[in-house]
Amino acid sequence: MxxxxxxxxxxxxxxxxxxxxxxxxxxxxxxxxxxxxxxxxxxxxxxxxxxxxxxxxxxxxxxxxxxxxxxxxxxxxxxxxxxxxxxxxxxxxxxxxxYFSDNYVGYLKKEELEKYIYELVKPIYGECKVYTHPYGFSLDDSFNRDTDLMTYVSNSDYTTCIFTDKNVENREGDFEKLCNIFVDKDLQTNRLLVTYITKEDFDKFEEKLISYTFNELKFYYRISSFYDKAYKTGFDDDIDILEGDKDYGK
Known part of the structure; x- marks a missing residue:
């Protein structure tokens, strides 16, 4: 017991x-x-x-x-x-x-946006390479996987980089045409950059090389401008033209 x-x-x-x-x-x-x-x-x-x-x-x-x-x-x-x-x-x-707010839609729309921009700028730069990258800011809370491309580009933050092996002689005139296309299509990219590189570098160029190319000045010229996001009046009148390494391409 x-x-x-x-x-x-x-x-x-x-x-x-x-x-x-x-x-x-x-x-x-x-x-x-x-x-x-x-x-x-x-x-x-x-x-x-x-x-x-x-x-x-x-x-x-x-x-x-x-x-x-x-x-x-x-x-x-x-x-x-x-x-x-x-x-x-x-x-x-x-x-x-x-609460949370994110910019992931920028990555989901990245490939589609790059193809869209490529077709718009091909008449100017020919067989160029286009890369977009979301800025480090959160987007509208309503943006999600189903957000359509034009809604995204007209109310978001991203950088657009274009690489070309085209002759640099008419770089300013070509860039003005490019800016007009972006304004007409309401592509409100924060910053737009066009970089002129050699045919050899162009053929093997990949997105992961962008930072190296910019930091080491491995280009002929880089021309850029900022879009006025506050008033949405287009790109700045002042265009920045940066010359690359003087020995580049030699």
Whole structure:
């Protein structure tokens, strides 16, 4: 009888411990879910914000993301299938909740936009190479995977880079034509750049070489202008023309 009583007491103790474990696990799970949903009072660490952003992006776009780093109120993430895309998610708070806004649509529309611009500028620059890159600003909260291209380009932030091996003699006249096309088509790119390179460099040029090309001045000329995003009046009258390395192409 005493043995059975001791066994019963042990069973009760085990049940109690199990209940405590289940309760703790439940609290951890509940906190995790509330953090992912942006309950600010529970977001205590940088990892909490990172987890919340990853959850927000996965829920919005239907694919998995990985957090990278945090700069002030911006969190940088990339989709697991395209780690070279570094999307920016802005974090802001309102009424005790944390909200997010991102620029990932710029990457989703990237290929389509580049093809569209290429067809527009081909009459000017011939077989050129066009690359667009989203600026590090969040976009309209209504933008998502289903946003159409023209809605995106008329109300977003991105840079457009065009590389050509065309003769540089009429560079300013060609650039003026290019700017007019962008204005006529309401392509509100923040900055528009055209870079003249050799035929040899052009044939093997890839997007990953842009920073190197600009930093090392590996070009004949780079001509650029900024679009007036505030008043949407077109490109600046002042066109910046940068000459590359004097030994380039020799």
């Amino acid at each position: 005493l043995k059975k009583r001791r066994l019963s007491q042990n069973e009760e103790a085990i049940r109690g411990i199990l209940l405590i474990i289940v309760f703790i696990v439940g609290l951890v799970f509940l906190r995790d879910m509330l953090v992912k949903r942006g309950v600010r009072i529970l977001m205590l660490t940088r990892q909490d914000y990172m987890n919340a952003v990853e959850y927000y992006m996965q829920k919005k776009y239907g694919e998995k993301f990985e957090g990278e780093y945090i700069v002030e109120n911006n969190i940088y993430v990339h989709p697991k299938e395209n780690p070279q895309w570094h999307a920016v998610v802005e974090v802001y708070s309102e009424n005790g909740l944390t």
